[in-house]
Amino acid sequence: MPILNRDGTALYYEVHGEGPVLLLTHGFMCTSETWAPQIAALSRHFKVIVWDLRGHGRTVAPDDPAQYSGEAAAADMAALLDHAGAESAIIGGHSLGGYLSLVFHLRHPERVRALLIIASGPGFRDDAARAQWNARAIRKAERFERDGLREGEAEGYVHHMGAKGLALAARGMVAQRDGRVIETLSAIKVPSLIVVGENDTPFLGSAEYMSQKIPGAEKVAIANAGHNVNADQPRLFDDAVLGFLGSRGLLPTL
Numbered sequence: 001m002p003i004l005n006r007d008g009t010a011l012y013y014e015v016h017g018e019g020p021v022l023l024l025t026h027g028f029m030c031t032s033e034t035w036a037p038q039i040a041a042l043s044r045h046f047k048v049i050v051w052d053l054r055g056h057g058r059t060v061a062p063d064d065p066a067q068y069s070g071e072a073a074a075a076d077m078a079a080l081l082d083h084a085g086a087e088s089a090i091i092g093g094h095s096l097g098g099y100l101s102l103v104f105h106l107r108h109p110e111r112v113r114a115l116l117i118i119a120s121g122p123g124f125r126d127d128a129a130r131a132q133w134n135a136r137a138i139r140k141a142e143r144f145e146r147d148g149l150r151e152g153e154a155e156g157y158v159h160h161m162g163a164k165g166l167a168l169a170a171r172g173m174v175a176q177r178d179g180r181v182i183e184t185l186s187a188i189k190v191p192s193l194i195v196v197g198e199n200d201t202p203f204l205g206s207a208e209y210m211s212q213k214i215p216g217a218e219k220v221a222i223a224n225a226g227h228n229v230n231a232d233q234p235r236l237f238d239d240a241v242l243g244f245l246g247s248r249g250l251l252p253t254l
Contacts, residue, residue: 002014002015004079004080004083006075006076006079008062009054009059009060009062009067010059010060011051011052011054011059011076011079011080012032012051012052012057012058012059013032013049013050013051013052013080014032014049014050014051015047015048015049015084016039016042016043016047016048016050017042017043017044017045017046017047017048018047019045019046019047019252020045020046020047020089020090020113020250020252021046021047021049021081021084021086021088021089021090022042022046022047022048022049022089022090022092023049023051023077023080023081023089023090023091023092024038024048024049024050024092024093024094024097024116025051025053025073025077025091025092025093025094025096025097025098025100025101026050026052026053026056026093026094026095026096026097027093027094027095027096027097027098027119027120028056028095028096028140028166028169028170028173028174029056029160029166030056030094030095031052031056031057031058031159031160032050032051032052032057033057033159034050034094034097034228034230034231035048035050035230037230037231037234037237038230038234038237038238038241041234041238041242042238042241042242045242045245045251045252046090046252047084047086049080049084049089051076051080053073053076053096053097053100053169053173054067054068054072054073054076054165054168054169054173055068055164055165055166055167055168055169055173056160056165056166056169057159057160057161058159058161059165060161061161061162061164061165061168062168063164065168065171065172066172067172068168068169068171068172068173069172069173070099070100070103070173071103071107072172073100073103073104073173074100074103074104074106074107074108077091077100077104078104078107078108078111081111087111088110088111088112088113089111089112089113090112090113090114090115090116090245090250091104091105091111091112091113091114091115091116092115092116092117092118092241093116093117093118093120094118094119094120094228094230095118095119095120095227096120096173096174097118097120098116098117098118098119098120098121099120099121099122099123099181100173101115101116101117101120102115102117102120102122102181102185103181105188105190106180106181106184109188109189109190112190113190113191113250114190114191114192114193114245114248114250115188115190115191115192115193115214116192116193116195116241116244117192117193117194117195117210118195118196118229118230119195119196119197119200119203119227119228119229120203120206121203121206121209121210122181122182122185122206122209122210122213123176123179123180123181123182124176124179124182125179125182125183126179130176130179133175133176134175134176137170137171137174137175138170138171138175140166140167140170140174141166141167141168141170141171142167144163144164144166144167144170145163145164145167147163148162148163149162149163149166185210185213185214186213186214186215188214188215188217189215191216191218191244191245191248191250192210192214192216192217192218193217193218193219193220193240193241193244193245194207194210194211194214194217194218194219194220195207195219195220195222195229195230195237195240195241196219196220196221196222196229197221197222197225197226197227197228197229197232197233198221198222198223198224198225199224199225199226200225200226200227200229202227203227204221207219207221218244220240220244222236222237222240223236225237
């Protein structure tokens with residue numbers, strides 16, 4: 001089982017294929033298995049790296065709450081690129097992973113060749129909206145602390161080892177402290193693809209907002225798909241990603 005040791009935290013990751021690096025980050029309560037429907041198509045062109053966030057899947061959950069934050073996740077992503085010998089990569093993520101990809105770009109813009117932001121949002125400029133979001137995140141944390149993992153949350157597609165890490169991740173990664181990401185969208189200079197499912201109502205507005213604010217961004221809304229757009233319509237999703245990267249000169253020839 002491939003593991004990268006990060007100051008005592010064992011990060012689980014997988015590498016598929018060869019070529020330019022494409023680093024994909026999953027969402028809250030999911031794992032690297034999120035990307036199973038994409039591995040075959042994307043690994044024909046790229047070295048695809050998928051991994052489990054702190055507190056998720058097969059990554060060991062540290063006890064220190066300070067180790068769960070957007071900054072910590074961005075540092076983990078940078079370490080994964082270093083481990084792969086990649087100075088830069090295409091950076092993509094689903095839901096929370098999309099937001100963390102924007103955090104990574106904010107901290108390491110020189111390491112990002114392109115952004116793939118999937119079923120995600122850029123955070124909140126409005127304090128009241130952010131407070132509502134954070135209240136939901138804290139309720140999720142409290143549910144895990146109170147009830148532990150429910151049936152199905154430690155097996156199969158999600159494969160989590162325990163509820164403690166998910167609770168810490170909800171408090172430290174899902175909850176947001178400021179509007180720094182949304183306030184800097186207009187400064188993004190790399191090719192950016194925004195993907196959303198047409199039935200993913202909570203994120204339709206965010207997708208449109210990002211497509212308007214990020215210079216030159218392309219938005220694709222996929223029919224008959226919800227929040228798990230890449231799993232709901234894998235062929236359409238893969239075509240959208242590969243088509244976009246090809247149009248921006250980022251798709252290597254086979």
